[in-house]
């Protein structure tokens with residue numbers, strides 16, 4: 001594979017962009033390939049190399065790179081009419097109506113411009129409503145580049161996870177291990193009346209893919225009810241991907257108080273949203289007194305792309321297709337892993353997947369978990385399957401990044417560049433793509 005033109009572009013980029021990129025994960029080693037265009041399930045780089053893509057924009061591109069005609073027409077119409085105004089438009093109302101019709105816990109929304117902005121706004125709203133400061137988050141959870149959640153440590157010993165955030169901010173955040181109801185209980189017993197909310201991804205999606213153990217979200221729901229705290233589901237990755245149009249909360253049968261969205265609901269354009277019960281969401285200004293505002297919020301082009309994308313999903317068998325391919329891929333990977341690298345674990349659900357380079361010393365995944373670890377206690381691998389962010393971090397992360405990812409790229413399959421980010425099947429992928437991908441895993445694992 002020739003990368004001359006990409007290297008030239010990276011050379012120029014390093015002079016004028018921090019680290020040569022605009023989002024840290026894009027700086028793949030030794031140097032990133034620059035993308036010229038997308039085509040269905042593929043991307044083509046600046047040197048003309050073609051890759052089968054499972055990065056899919058890190059989540060937004062449920063339909064792949066080629067917009068269906070309906071989506072393209074909606075985008076072009078709204079782009080040519082404006083593109084934006086600073087006054088309300090009908091399409092914002094329509095997208096909000098669509099979301100409230102399909103997601104049971106959501107009665108009202110506020111649209112913003114990124115997942116980060118959604119979680120920042122949701123945390124502010126929870127603090128404003130409860131008059132409390134503390135937020136409980138999961139170790140290894142990710143809620144964007146926001147000050148309240150970029151923390152590390154244990155309850156009682158919490159520090160910012162990056163420079164640039166005051167130690168005093170981290171004092172208000174309590175990170176607990178995902179899937180550990182006992183620690184959550186202890187934290188509420190010690191601080192319950194200071195906790196504004198629990199912010200949790202229903203499925204850890206930015207740190208491997210870790211499914212909840214049975215009953216975990218129910219425990220969080222009960223603790224929030226008991227102590228008057230808000231349960232906030234961060235569905236920026238899982239929203240309109242896991243569980244289809246009802247989202248992950250529908251699959252798990254849990255009604256959070258607030259939900260954050262992003263990624264898929266913008267149809268490939270920058271987006272975020274906070275949704276929930278009317279009496280909570282209307283506490284945002286101007287109806288309430290928790291300040292929230294944004295020049296680009298509810299951008300007509302984004303709203304039109306999101307609405308047309310979700311309507312396309314409602315009218316076509318998108319979720320059946322992507323979920324069937326996801327299952328086929330994960331079960332094929334389970335067989336390959338059992339054969340070639342029995343210490344590794346296949347994880348994922350719906351159209352999300354990953355092979356975690358765990359160091360497990362147990363039998364392969366049993367049939368109940370044959371299409372991705374679902375935390376089945378009867379699986380012989382249960383004790384070795386990652387349950388927390390820390391468990392994922394103990395894997396062979398360097399081998400993944402330095403050897404495996406590189407050789408998959410040489411095979412023409414583009415995966416997310418590290419062990420932690422998940423991968424996505426899109427509506428544009430085909431059964432032949434899946435078979436080709438399994439062959440590539442066979443060669444590279």
Ligand SMILES: *Cc1c(COP(=O)(O)O)cnc(C)c1O
Pocket residue numbers: 113114115116117119142143144145201205206234235236237262263271
């Ligand atoms: C991607 C992501 C975010 C951040 O969204 P941005 O649009 O990148 O700001 C927040 N939470 C979760 C769960 C995400 O996956």
